[in-house]
Amino acid sequence: MAKIAFVEASKQYKGASSPAVNAVTFDVPEGAICMLLGTSGSGKTTLLRMANRLIEPTGGAIFIDGTNILEENPIQLRRRIGYVIQQVGLFPHMTIAENIRVTAEIAGGWERNALNQRVDELLELVGLSPTEYRKRYPRQLSGGQQQRVGLARALATDPTIMLMDEPFGALDAITRARMQDELLRIQRGVRKTVLFVSHDVDEAFKLGDQIAVLNEGRLIQTGSPIELLTRPANDFVRQLVGADNTLRQLQYQPVTAALDHDAALTMEDNGETPTCDVHASLLDAMLLLLQTRSPALTIVDGTTALGPVTLASINREITAARNNQTEQPASITNA
Amino acid sequence: MQYLLSPYNYDLSDPESIPNLFFQHLWLVGLTMLISLIIAIPLGLLAARYKGLYTPLIAVADVLYTIPSIAMVAFLIAFTGLQLPTVLIPLILYTQLVLIRNIVAGINNIDPLLLEVGKGMGMNSFQLFLRVRLPLALPTIVAGIRIATVTTIGIASLASLVAQGGLGDLIFKNIANGQLDAVVAGAILLAALAVIVDLLLLGLQVALNRGRNAFAVS
Amino acid sequence: MINDLWAFYSDPANHFASTSLAFLNLCLVAIVAAVAIGILLGFAVSRNSILAFVAINASGLMRAIPVIAFLIAVLPYLGVGFTPAVTALIILGIPPVLLNTYTGLRDIDGSIVDAAKGMGMTGWQIITRVQFPLVLPIVAAGVRTAAIQIVATAPLAAFIGAGGYGDYIVDGFYTLHTVEILAGALPVSIIALLVEGGMSGLERLLTPAGLYKSRSLETARV
Numbered sequence: 175m176a177k178i179a180f181v182e183a184s185k186q187y188k189g190a191s192s193p194a195v196n197a198v199t200f201d202v203p204e205g206a207i208c209m210l211l212g213t214s215g216s217g218k219t220t221l222l223r224m225a226n227r228l229i230e231p232t233g234g235a236i237f238i239d240g241t242n243i244l245e246e247n248p249i250q251l252r253r254r255i256g257y258v259i260q261q262v263g264l265f266p267h268m269t270i271a272e273n274i275r276v277t278a279e280i281a282g283g284w285e286r287n288a289l290n291q292r293v294d295e296l297l298e299l300v301g302l303s304p305t306e307y308r309k310r311y312p313r314q315l316s317g318g319q320q321q322r323v324g325l326a327r328a329l330a331t332d333p334t335i336m337l338m339d340e341p342f343g344a345l346d347a348i349t350r351a352r353m354q355d356e357l358l359r360i361q362r363g364v365r366k367t368v369l370f371v372s373h374d375v376d377e378a379f380k381l382g383d384q385i386a387v388l389n390e391g392r393l394i395q396t397g398s399p400i401e402l403l404t405r406p407a408n409d410f411v412r413q414l415v416g417a418d419n420t421l422r423q424l425q426y427q428p429v430t431a432a433l434d435h436d437a438a439l440t441m442e443d444n445g446e447t448p449t450c451d452v453h454a455s456l457l458d459a460m461l462l463l464l465q466t467r468s469p470a471l472t473i474v475d476g477t478t479a480l481g482p483v484t485l486a487s488i489n490r491e492i493t494a495a496r497n498n499q500t501e502q503p504a505s506i507t508n509a
Numbered sequence: 510m511q512y513l514l515s516p517y518n519y520d521l522s523d524p525e526s527i528p529n530l531f532f533q534h535l536w537l538v539g540l541t542m543l544i545s546l547i548i549a550i551p552l553g554l555l556a557a558r559y560k561g562l563y564t565p566l567i568a569v570a571d572v573l574y575t576i577p578s579i580a581m582v583a584f585l586i587a588f589t590g591l592q593l594p595t596v597l598i599p600l601i602l603y604t605q606l607v608l609i610r611n612i613v614a615g616i617n618n619i620d621p622l623l624l625e626v627g628k629g630m631g632m633n634s635f636q637l638f639l640r641v642r643l644p645l646a647l648p649t650i651v652a653g654i655r656i657a658t659v660t661t662i663g664i665a666s667l668a669s670l671v672a673q674g675g676l677g678d679l680i681f682k683n684i685a686n687g688q689l690d691a692v693v694a695g696a697i698l699l700a701a702l703a704v705i706v707d708l709l710l711l712g713l714q715v716a717l718n719r720g721r722n723a724f725a726v727s
Numbered sequence: 728m729i730n731d732l733w734a735f736y737s738d739p740a741n742h743f744a745s746t747s748l749a750f751l752n753l754c755l756v757a758i759v760a761a762v763a764i765g766i767l768l769g770f771a772v773s774r775n776s777i778l779a780f781v782a783i784n785a786s787g788l789m790r791a792i793p794v795i796a797f798l799i800a801v802l803p804y805l806g807v808g809f810t811p812a813v814t815a816l817i818i819l820g821i822p823p824v825l826l827n828t829y830t831g832l833r834d835i836d837g838s839i840v841d842a843a844k845g846m847g848m849t850g851w852q853i854i855t856r857v858q859f860p861l862v863l864p865i866v867a868a869g870v871r872t873a874a875i876q877i878v879a880t881a882p883l884a885a886f887i888g889a890g891g892y893g894d895y896i897v898d899g900f901y902t903l904h905t906v907e908i909l910a911g912a913l914p915v916s917i918i919a920l921l922v923e924g925g926m927s928g929l930e931r932l933l934t935p936a937g938l939y940k941s942r943s944l945e946t947a948r949v
Contacts, residue, residue, distance in 0.1 A: 685901060
């Protein structure tokens, strides 16, 4: 069962000529990071804020764990969903510890000592030393540190769902990249279902298990990063994700896509062929080929050798993927 | 200085002694501020909530604030005579403008983002008020209380003119017969009281402003 | 009551015309002098951070001291009569004008002054052509506060022999003559309201639409 399901979800503002969100339908599986990707005005933030009913949908339904949230008390709903925004919005009159604690306090049911312990755990989790930061005030922290606290605050009640609205949008490039890595690291441990708004394609590709592309309130396409790259639903998606960008293709295609099955039968492993992990990208493989000046790589999954990859097989895969694009678009929704 | 230093003037059994006049003054100021807040807080909360109410309310308070206090006391003598209300009513009316204005400003000038965040984490409107609105508005509200209190300390000296005592007695009862030493003593005590209360409330204001720029609200 | 007031004003023994003139004279002289000195001092201290620090804190302290105490404080040094009263009122009116002039100047975007320097303006030209027009609406708000404060305090100055409507009020209080007290309170209130209305109109006139919103309510007064 999908963790979050949007069914014909719509938002029509009074006086607006077209809906801000127009009959959007898609599912987010449990434990996945789903990126809502689009330009400004595409309706991605509106869609996100409908999931905790900060914006009330005017049509359709939204299900969480199979329950229609429109039939739920919005305050109870928000208490079990983590919410992180670009401007962070830490309360300036509360210390860092108080800021993290407040979500748990308003939800109730936390014992005082357990709560203090939880605050320290969360600070550790987001990479801030509890003894150093617990008693500080938000304005004494840098933008990146504030967003770490924002993340800790959203995680305080251990919600199963996190809504993140361009959380790293205001940070400089280096801090942003570091925070993205941190988020992935944290996500490996906590396995939340994340709905993440972004206008940055690289961020979407880096973080997303699934990407939902929105434009002018409509859902154009959903799919994994690689599906978007290899089978964009239309020219808009192709341009947005840069499907013609060979480098990005290399970066996000798994190395297994270029496995040369024919060569695997004929080639003999003389023990000198360099090896490449099965989880690497085509780009990793190509760089390794160029560095080692070897004609082929052996792809290995643990100790099992799966077969060779060569520059020729990589080239073939890229060319094939590009020719594929126009012929068989994948999972078009509402296009 | 002679008057201030003479132990004779500190005889507690004499109702006109310095300590007695001082406490009389404090009592008048305290009573004024208590009633003023009882009136201003609900009015301020209403005006913060209903924008249409704010403009007329402030306009009335502004006109009342503009009428010189001595003139207002003078008008009231015709109705309430030499009684406590004659000085209490103007004192209360004077505080309303700054109190209401600061209550409304304190509540309405909160960054909407913070309210949004509070809502987003599931605060109900009561929690939002108690945990976000009130603590953020309090420094501005206390700044208003501070200005109102200091102003009241000064104007409360007019109580003497309607036979209600206070430090004004030292000034107005002695100025006519030229006892300058007592007059100056009254002025010094009045100024000292105002400055001390001002600093105390400033300290409270700064303490309430924790986490933010300590002197951001003045 | 109206008849009693009318009788009071028309009784030649009460010198209504000359009393009115004395009151207006007292207010006008004090306001004009306070505004002129306040603006000059504001410009002067804006060029020196130590002077600015002293002036700001002295003005801040003066706000806390009750006006009546202040009027009394000058008594032993200046005696009684018009001159000490007008001096006290002038000193009273300076802080709001000075503070607003100073903060107005301080808050002018530095790049604007830089640009003026860059196009070759002299110091005087920068003041008259750039700083003064920009700071005018903020100064006007300070002038309004000062003027109202002076008008409101002028009747109290009768206690130190300044004359004007305050004489009616003071005399009325000591003799408990209600009509006489009202005869003083009425014109004082009307003048205060007129000044408030006129000055707020002037302030609005001088403020470029939607540019500034500054009115300090921080001035304690009697």
